[in-house]
Amino acid sequence: MxxxxxxxxxxxxxxxxxxxxxxxAMTPNAIAENFNTTRQAVSKHLRILAECELVKQxxxxxEIYYSLEIDKMKEIDKWLEQFRKIWENRFNQLDNLxxxxxxxxx
Amino acid sequence: MxxxxxxxxxxxxxxxxxxxxxxxAMTPNAIAENFNTTRQAVSKHLRILAECELVKQxxxxxEIYYSLEIDKMKEIDKWLEQFRKIWENRFNQLDNLxxxxxxxxx
DNA sequence: AATTTGCGCAATCGAAAGGTTTCATATATA
DNA sequence: TATATATGAAACCTTTCGATTGCGCAAATT
Numbered sequence: 001m002x003x004x005x006x007x008x009x010x011x012x013x014x015x016x017x018x019x020x021x022x023x024x025a026m027t028p029n030a031i032a033e034n035f036n037t038t039r040q041a042v043s044k045h046l047r048i049l050a051e052c053e054l055v056k057q058x059x060x061x062x063e064i065y066y067s068l069e070i071d072k073m074k075e076i077d078k079w080l081e082q083f084r085k086i087w088e089n090r091f092n093q094l095d096n097l098x099x100x101x102x103x104x105x106x
Numbered sequence: 107m108x109x110x111x112x113x114x115x116x117x118x119x120x121x122x123x124x125x126x127x128x129x130x131a132m133t134p135n136a137i138a139e140n141f142n143t144t145r146q147a148v149s150k151h152l153r154i155l156a157e158c159e160l161v162k163q164x165x166x167x168x169e170i171y172y173s174l175e176i177d178k179m180k181e182i183d184k185w186l187e188q189f190r191k192i193w194e195n196r197f198n199q200l201d202n203l204x205x206x207x208x209x210x211x212x
Numbered sequence: 213a214a215t216t217t218g219c220g221c222a223a224t225c226g227a228a229a230g231g232t233t234t235c236a237t238a239t240a241t242a
Numbered sequence: 243t244a245t246a247t248a249t250g251a252a253a254c255c256t257t258t259c260g261a262t263t264g265c266g267c268a269a270a271t272t
Contacts, residue, residue, distance in 0.1 A: 010116035
């Protein structure tokens with residue numbers, strides 16, 4: 001199935017996993033210890049994250065270390081870009097308003 | 107049901123709606139004209155967006171104008187913050203590497 | 213060689229998602 | 243007042259999601 005990064009971060013457990021492995025690679029078992037679910041459930045989440053290339057695997061013996069593909073996260077940032085322009089502009093408008101008020105006070 | 111902004115933006119149609127009404131308020135009918143679904147389907151999406159306060163309504167006679175609650179979008183940005191630090195740091199590391207190479211060339 | 217450990221995969225299940233159709237209601241228009 | 247229009251809500255259906263259970267396989271350990 002076609003996976004999407006926005007769909008990937010929709011699930012709270014997956015967001016937690018992302019945060020967890022952002023700084024250090026971890027095995028499925030180690031990750032699962034942090035949640036109230038089975039290892040298999042975590043494994044499924046990892047598969048979804050891997051499908052949309054949000055995580056990368058590093059095999060080491062029988063263990064698999066998962067780590068965050070940080071560049072992929074930029075895609076979310078990229079989508080936000082269009083809106084950031086708006087809210088920054090709003091802020092400028094507020095600036096202008098405050099300036100107008102100050103002028104009026106003089 | 108408890109709605110979540112990340113769940114809200116998981117659906118591609120909802121993301122398109124968000125982009126559509128980011129700059130100007132629109133009625134459900136006008137919004138629906140842009141998609142290959144019924145007005146009722148769009149209405150459902152709007153309800154979900156309203157539930158997590160991503161859109162605000164402005165009643166005007168029998169019409170309802172929907173517009174984006176831009177501040178709510180910042181919550182996504184806020185979550186991204188922690189990762190932005192990482193990828194900016196990566197960039198600095200690359201900078202340092204390039205610097206080291208330059209030094210070595212001398 | 214036998215057993216334990218780490219892992220992914222497949223089957224199954226209940227809940228939720230997203231869509232359509234049908235309706236009820238309020239406002240505009242004839 | 244009768245009719246058309248804009249909208250939300252409810253009922254229903256199919257697909258997808260997230261979780262569990264049971265399994266098989268490869269690597270480590272005994």
